[in-house]
Amino acid sequence: MSHKAAKIGLTSLVLTLAFGGLLYSTLGESAQYYKHVDEVMVQPDVWYDTPMQIHGYARDIRRKRDSLEYSFEMHNKGQVVRATYTGIVPDTFKNESEVVLQGTLTANGFHATGMTAKCPSKYEPQAVGTAGPTGTTTY
Amino acid sequence: MASLGYYLLLAAFVGCAYALAASVAGARRRSRRLVESGIGAFYLVAAIMTAASAVIVYAFVTGDYSIRYVARYSDSVQPLFYKITSYWGGLDGSIMFWVFLLSVFGSSAVYVNRERHRELIPYVVAVIAVVQMFFLFLMIIHNNPFQTYLTENPADGEGLNPLLQNFYMVIHPPTMYTGFVGLTIPFAFGMAALITGFLDDSWLRAVRRWTMISWLFLSIGLGLGMIWAYEELGWGGYWGWDPVENAGLLPWFTATAFLHSVMVQERRGMLRVWNVTLVILTFFLTIFGTFMTRSGVVQSVHAFGEDPELARLFTIFMVSILVFSFGFVIYRLPLLRARNELDSWVSREAAFLANNWILLFSAFFVLFATMFPTLSEAVTGERLTVGPPFFNKWMLPIGLVLLLLTGIGPLLAWRKTTLVNLRDQFLIPVATAAVTGGLVVAFGVRVWTSGICFALCGFVVGTIGQEFWRGARVRQGATGTDVFTALIGLVARNKRRYGGYIVHVGITLLFLGFAGEGFKQDEQVLLKPGQQTQVGDFTIRLDAVRVTDDGQKQMITGHTTVFRNGEEIGRLYPAKWFFRKHEDEPTTEVAIRRSFAEDIYLVMPAFNLEEQSASMQIVINPLVNWVWVGFGILAVGTLIALLPETVFAFAAARVPANAVTTSLLLLSLVLWPAAVMAQSGQTVSPEDRSGLERQLEGEILCTCGCRRPLNDCGMFNCQGHATQTTKLRQFLTEGKDHDEVIAAFIRDFGSEAVLAAPVDRGFNRLAWLFPYLAAVTALGVIVVTARRWSNRAVPAAAGEAGLDPALSARLDDELSNLD
Numbered sequence: 034m035s036h037k038a039a040k041i042g043l044t045s046l047v048l049t050l051a052f053g054g055l056l057y058s059t060l061g062e063s064a065q066y067y068k069h070v071d072e073v074m075v076q077p078d079v080w081y082d083t084p085m086q087i088h089g090y091a092r093d094i095r096r097k098r099d100s101l102e103y104s105f106e107m108h109n110k111g112q113v114v115r116a117t118y119t120g121i122v123p124d125t126f127k128n129e130s131e132v133v134l135q136g137t138l139t140a141n142g143f144h145a146t147g148m149t150a151k152c153p154s155k156y157e158p159q160a161v162g163t164a165g166p167t168g169t170t171t172y
Numbered sequence: 173m174a175s176l177g178y179y180l181l182l183a184a185f186v187g188c189a190y191a192l193a194a195s196v197a198g199a200r201r202r203s204r205r206l207v208e209s210g211i212g213a214f215y216l217v218a219a220i221m222t223a224a225s226a227v228i229v230y231a232f233v234t235g236d237y238s239i240r241y242v243a244r245y246s247d248s249v250q251p252l253f254y255k256i257t258s259y260w261g262g263l264d265g266s267i268m269f270w271v272f273l274l275s276v277f278g279s280s281a282v283y284v285n286r287e288r289h290r291e292l293i294p295y296v297v298a299v300i301a302v303v304q305m306f307f308l309f310l311m312i313i314h315n316n317p318f319q320t321y322l323t324e325n326p327a328d329g330e331g332l333n334p335l336l337q338n339f340y341m342v343i344h345p346p347t348m349y350t351g352f353v354g355l356t357i358p359f360a361f362g363m364a365a366l367i368t369g370f371l372d373d374s375w376l377r378a379v380r381r382w383t384m385i386s387w388l389f390l391s392i393g394l395g396l397g398m399i400w401a402y403e404e405l406g407w408g409g410y411w412g413w414d415p416v417e418n419a420g421l422l423p424w425f426t427a428t429a430f431l432h433s434v435m436v437q438e439r440r441g442m443l444r445v446w447n448v449t450l451v452i453l454t455f456f457l458t459i460f461g462t463f464m465t466r467s468g469v470v471q472s473v474h475a476f477g478e479d480p481e482l483a484r485l486f487t488i489f490m491v492s493i494l495v496f497s498f499g500f501v502i503y504r505l506p507l508l509r510a511r512n513e514l515d516s517w518v519s520r521e522a523a524f525l526a527n528n529w530i531l532l533f534s535a536f537f538v539l540f541a542t543m544f545p546t547l548s549e550a551v552t553g554e555r556l557t558v559g560p561p562f563f564n565k566w567m568l569p570i571g572l573v574l575l576l577l578t579g580i581g582p583l584l585a586w587r588k589t590t591l592v593n594l595r596d597q598f599l600i601p602v603a604t605a606a607v608t609g610g611l612v613v614a615f616g617v618r619v620w621t622s623g624i625c626f627a628l629c630g631f632v633v634g635t636i637g638q639e640f641w642r643g644a645r646v647r648q649g650a651t652g653t654d655v656f657t658a659l660i661g662l663v664a665r666n667k668r669r670y671g672g673y674i675v676h677v678g679i680t681l682l683f684l685g686f687a688g689e690g691f692k693q694d695e696q697v698l699l700k701p702g703q704q705t706q707v708g709d710f711t712i713r714l715d716a717v718r719v720t721d722d723g724q725k726q727m728i729t730g731h732t733t734v735f736r737n738g739e740e741i742g743r744l745y746p747a748k749w750f751f752r753k754h755e756d757e758p759t760t761e762v763a764i765r766r767s768f769a770e771d772i773y774l775v776m777p778a779f780n781l782e783e784q785s786a787s788m789q790i791v792i793n794p795l796v797n798w799v800w801v802g803f804g805i806l807a808v809g810t811l812i813a814l815l816p817e818t819v820f821a822f823a824a825a826r827v828p829a830n831a832v833t834t835s836l837l838l839l840s841l842v843l844w845p846a847a848v849m850a851q852s853g854q855t856v857s858p859e860d861r862s863g864l865e866r867q868l869e870g871e872i873l874c875t876c877g878c879r880r881p882l883n884d885c886g887m888f889n890c891q892g893h894a895t896q897t898t899k900l901r902q903f904l905t906e907g908k909d910h911d912e913v914i915a916a917f918i919r920d921f922g923s924e925a926v927l928a929a930p931v932d933r934g935f936n937r938l939a940w941l942f943p944y945l946a947a948v949t950a951l952g953v954i955v956v957t958a959r960r961w962s963n964r965a966v967p968a969a970a971g972e973a974g975l976d977p978a979l980s981a982r983l984d985d986e987l988s989n990l991d
């Protein structure tokens with residue numbers, strides 16, 4: 034009986050160690066910091082060139098004419114960072130919408146490679162707006 | 173109205189409390205009457221919850237905006253259909269819907285099992301009542317759906333979010349909830365068995381069916397959610413490892429594991445602690461998933477808002493579940509000892525064990541990765557996240573191993589597989605895998621991971637095909653019917669086993685679809701009318717950006733034409749819709765051209781009306797439709813496994829054996845065109861042309877030399893096209909009718925060669941008749957063949973009596989105890 038228990042114990046130990054090790058090493062490559070704008074912008078230079086996700090509210094959204102290059106500000110609790118993103122933006126990306134950007138912070142602002150917008154209040158509708166289908170402003 | 177609803181919820185709470193007290197007291201005092209009254213109260217709760225649901229639906233339908241919940245999730249212009257479904261559109265209502273489903277499900281489970289498992293029933297009632305009380309308590313103190321405005325009532329509601337006004341969103345949540353709620357039943361039976369100590373395998377029989385039903389709903393729910401994400405959200409994929417999606421997947425893993433390991437307990441009396449643990453874990457994960465999506469503990473783009481109070485209540489409930497359930501497991505350990513030990517690692521038990529470990533590991537991995545941001549914040553103070561690539565890196569190999577086991581499991585014998593047996597069983601599946609793998613390499617497909625996935629799919633199909641073929645041959649030899657009838661008889665006699673194999677076919681198709689993901693092409697461009705872009709083999713040209721309005725919404729539609737190798741294959745109309753009152757939340761209407769080989773998936777996320785430009789996202793999704801087909805087959809397989817014995821017995825007694833084959837062939841004949849039609853279905857936005865004009869465009873040929881009808885010419889700047897269209901317009905404005913226009917075209921051109929099809933008159937009628945004649949002839953041939961195949965058999969009633977002993981041994985060996 035104890036022989037069996039030892040076998041099971043040993044197998045579990047080896048498996049746990051193997052998977053734990055694998056998990057740890059892959060996590061190191063894949064994990065990213067998840068920060069709010071105000072947490073980062075207090076001391077931005079610490080975060081330069083660290084891949085991260087940044088959470089905040091977008092405003093002053095501009096799009097370069099005939100392109101998919103966006104430039105906007107991300108703000109949260111009084112801190113602001115200028116961000117750029119090239120590509121198609123979610124439907125809900127508009128002024129004062131809650132966004133999470135993936136990318137890196139540099140001295141010139143945040144360069145986003147990915148963008149996720151807070152799902153349009155899937156279950157929590159906000160106040161009724163009246164804006165028409167105008168698209169974003171161009172510059 | 174609101175207070176009536178609220179009092180109903182209070183009454184339901186009291187009813188649950190009484191059901192709990194009466195059944196526990198009745199069980200302890202062995203008082204039949206007390207137990208019966210507890211069950212009565214339990215049924216009553218279901219009735220009260222139905223009434224409360226009727227109240228809220230009534231409030232939605234009549235537009236009683238004094239109730240906050242109604243005002244927030246509906247408005248007066250909403251179609252009736254969506255008014256009703258707004259019931260579960262928000263947090264409070266979804267909790268109430270949950271309790272309603274649980275009360276109905278619980279009552280049916282108790283009703284069905286009340287005689288068969290008399291000793292367990294009081295505790296089953298008690299456990300379900302406790303779960304119901306928790307959710308009712310939540311509603312009464314925290315999330316009351318009947319809450320009214322303290323100040324003045326709004327005149328109209330805010331309306332349901334447009335994204336949710338969608339067919340899939342109507343049926344996806346109830347399906348998902350039914351799956352989640354259904355998993356409470358096995359838990360209740362498991363706990364009742366633990367509490368009473370009646371831990372023989374009879375409780376398993378009671379819960380197996382319920383787990384299977386819930387599993388079916390959960391699978392369909394996941395599938396519908398994927399279709400919804402794919403067709404509605406417009407990011408080109410269907411699974412993003414979002415916490416909300418993962419919440420549905422977690423109990424699915426453990427329930428799948430349970431459905432497999434339960435066979436080991438039934439067959440060999442092993443894994444008893446394990447099975448109880450899986451049932452508890454599955455239930456726990458349903459509650460945990462609910463907690464995750466509703467308390468704001470995990471940051472998700474889809475989750476309901478943050479709510480620390482709700483999080484606290486849920487935590488208390490979840491900790492109680494774990495302490496209480498595992499406390500009983502430890503207490504009953506002596507009764508849960510395995511009756512047998514594992515004989516060999518080359519056995520079906522071992523394969524099931526491996527499958528269970530992997531599924532459980534998957535569940536824990538997904539749980540860990542989903543909770544990782546929260547965990548890392550708790551431990552280090554820094555919030556770290558992991559994205560879909562991390563999930564994929566782990567889940568791809570895990571999925572492949574599971575697929576491999578799907579193929580291996582059925583080939584191994586119980587207890588121990590001999591070497592000869594191994595060779596005999598593995599030869600064909602391995603050959604299929606090798607051939608598939610060879611083809612994949614020959615076509616230059618990447619080996620990791622798609623190539624391996626294709627080969628493994630081949631392996632599993634080989635295994636299942638072999639199982640069906642051998643089973644059917646043996647049965648055919650014994651009963652003397654044809655192969656098809658034997659096949660049906662085989663499935664009917666071992667529904668659970670062969671239904672399970674059909675589920676495996678579905679899973680294989682899912683994997684086929686997943687493998688296609690590896691060849692996805694994605695392009696984002698900004699186009700102006702006339703401009704085009706190339707993605708893979710396809711060219712997409714933007715023709716125009718147009719604005720239309722249907723009263724409920726304004727629609728901006730991009731008109732595009734798709735070409736393959738220079739030839740037009742279709743037109744797609746991606747759009748953006750701006751619903752009234754939700755103008756700042758436009759919905760993206762994806763345009764998809766489907767085929768079994770690949771989908772062309774077109775999204776127009778942004779546009780500029782002054783510039784007449786549109787940004788387009790073009791995604792080529794190879795094999796994606798196999799995912800949906802896979803879910804369909806999975807559902808069919810589960811339904812076969814679920815069908816009551818009596819259904820088949822009844823059918824077999826009434827229907828002569830041969831009729832099965834004939835009717836099946838006929839059915840497939842009828843369904844085939846339907847399936848093709850369903851595939852070519854296309855959302856086409858309305859154009860400002862009359863029906864007659866469009867009809868004629870299909871009948872008159874373009875004169876550019878392409879020999880195609882006007883509406884199908886793929887040439888750029890085609891002169892003939894323009895001339896013909898103008899001419900057609902002109903004739904129509906002159907007031908000519910269909911026949912006159914055709915006559916005019918024939919006159920101008922000089923012959924009927926200008927028409928896409930000959931005029932339906934005189935000798936030409938033969939040409940019109942030809943396809944119909946061909947169809948009728950084909951039908952006749954099939955019927956005759958089917959009859960001949962059927963008649964070759966010894967007529968009718970070749971029952972089980974005729975089975976030869978070797979065959980019986982082969983067939984019964986693995987399932988005699990099971991079904």
